[in-house]
């Protein structure tokens with residue numbers, strides 16, 4: 001990384017304000033890094049170099065130093081609609097889709113001074129845990145294990161392009177979206193910080209929908225302070241999203257540096273799962289010890305319905321996806337493959353436009369919503385979801401936050417991923433419960449596997465307790 005691309009978002013903001021460098025210099029440094037490294041990483045689907053350079057020039061001509069992200073280059077997951085800029089959701093079916101509108105989160109970031117350098121690769125429609133389902137090719141993790149001779153590790157998914165680009169210094173920070181772990185698991189695999197806010201904190205308007213009752217946007221950054229800064233710029237009430245909540249956005253950065261003395265941290269005993277790598281369990285213990293040393297009280301808690309979270313998610317998320325993705329019919333959006341009847345046009349378009357994983361989810365979702373199975377699967381899953389949410393509210397009566405691993409292993413090799421889709425779904429075992437409950441969760445680097453790859457640790461908080469997570473997260477970041 002160069003001097004400019006190695007800066008944290010916070011340090012870059014300070015540098016711009018102190019006129020140590022210009023926005024043009026900062027943006028150009030990142031565009032050069034993209035030119036040099038993106039061919040190998042495939043983190044960006046679209047690079048918006050010219051627009052970014054123009055925006056940087058405009059910033060330098062009329063600086064707004066009080067802005068949260070003054071002239072700072074960031075990356076945008078290609079699930080956020082950007083006006084006039086192709087937005088693909090990493091699917092063939094949206095390969096030619098140029099939105100006529102801007103998502104609220106990307107508009108908020110631009111209003112805060114951020115400059116988007118491009119659209120980041122992801123799993124198709126955000127369905128996946130390894131960024132291998134993208135129609136635009138797999139993304140590579142910029143990190144190598146001790147015994148890897150070339151880049152060959154997956155970055156996690158679905159926000160794999162975001163995690164890879166942030167780690168490699170192709171942008172100072174990036175947006176991600178998280179439906180069941182898509183911000184946190186790639187953050188863990190690439191050794192960065194990812195925050196899934198409380199459901200309703202960031203507007204979903206203009207984000208291509210996967211599972212609407214779970215989808216939430218959040219920041220992916222290299223430090224906890226940067227996550228606080230990004231979230232402040234992204235969040236806020238939006239009347240265009242009926243599930244957006246009208247509660248003020250605090251200055252999240254004020255949470256950094258606060259003492260955690262006397263905070264109670266819970267270790268959910270159901271998260272001690274078979275199949276979790278021993279190094280992950282050791283990292284988890286070490287993180288708990290670090291919190292004790294910082295004055296927190298660490299206790300064991302129980303989330304009794306944890307074992308049902310994964311099956312519940314894999315009913316609810318596909319059900320909502322099958323309904324959300326019904327709109328891609330070849331008539332209104334994106335690619336079309338003609339047929340001799342309207343039905344054939346739909347079938348041909350959807351068969352050619354959607355990849356295998358997306359088709360699998362649509363089939364599962366349509367099945368669990370069909371007459372006769374709705375009560376047995378979908379309705380039952382909704383009831384179990386309520387029990388999982390209740391587990392969390394019970395736990396938060398006695399603790400301020402929960403500490404868990406983020407993913408059961410370190411990043412696996414591309415081509416050595418679990419071949420059975422259900423085994424792949426196990427990657428989300430630690431992240432999905434918080435998504436079902438709608439509570440915020442922060443993933444940060446917690447340690448290393450024996451092969452030198454990073455491992456993620458996760459803090460889960462009660463609704464609207466992002467500040468608690470950030471203050472504890474900052475303490476852990478220092479200690480680990």
Ligand code: GLN
Pocket residue numbers: 126127128129157158177178179180181182183210317428
């Ligand atoms: N990996 C999970 C899935 O495939 C979660 C994805 C996400 O959070 N968007 O559904």
